[in-house]
Amino acid sequence: MSLDAISIPPETDQRIAGLVVILHGWGANAQDLVSLVRQLNLPNYQFLLPYAPFPHPQVPSGKMWYDLERQDYQGLAQSKMLLMDWLKSLENTTGIPLSSTILGGFSQGGAMTLDVGLNLPIGGLVSMSGYLHRTPNDLEPPLPPVLIVHGKQDAVVPISAAQRLRDYLLGLGTPMQYKEIDMGHEIVPEVIEIVQNFILVNT
Secondary structure (H helix, E strand, O other): OOOOEEEEOOOOOOOOOEEEEEEOOOOOOHHHHHHHHHHHOOOOEEEEEEOOOEEOOOOOOOEEOOOOOOOOOOOHHHHHHHHHHHHHHHHHHHOOOHHHEEEEEEOHHHHHHHHHHOOOOOOEEEEEOOOOOOOOOOOOOOOOOEEEEEEOOOOOOOHHHHHHHHHHHHHOOOOEEEEEEOOOOOOOHHHHHHHHHHHHHOO
């Protein structure tokens, strides 16, 4: 089992500035993120948008990284292994080092980003409306820079989850940007600008 992904190449002939990988949320799919790539307006970057490996039980075209409705998060261990192996292979397939790669995700994709990315020598991690599955006990500094963007009115993943995540990572000495935005469980133009700046600084 491996991950299928939408690949969006750079729009210019200039040297590729970096690679950006974005993980979709629960019940969405990689197609849902194509418009986000256009809005980020980073023509010198390559983008990869992987599909989560499991079909969503209620949404016909939806995918999931694991089953949120089960207490044991069925599928999480398998998805973590798949994602980790896939990310490690990208240096060979794209020619872009992990140090010039940004991994980000929305909601469940943000949780996967943190769970896997904190263990990689990657350029940076972006959690949009995300959360932490558990408190990792095997992290070794230096940790990659992390951007957390969360809505103050998020009714799906409460802002308290983002605040706990911020405090935990700051306690580990993680280079951190943390932004609370007046929004719900969504990606508004202000988030696009913050993420764009983070990508440009960390690749």
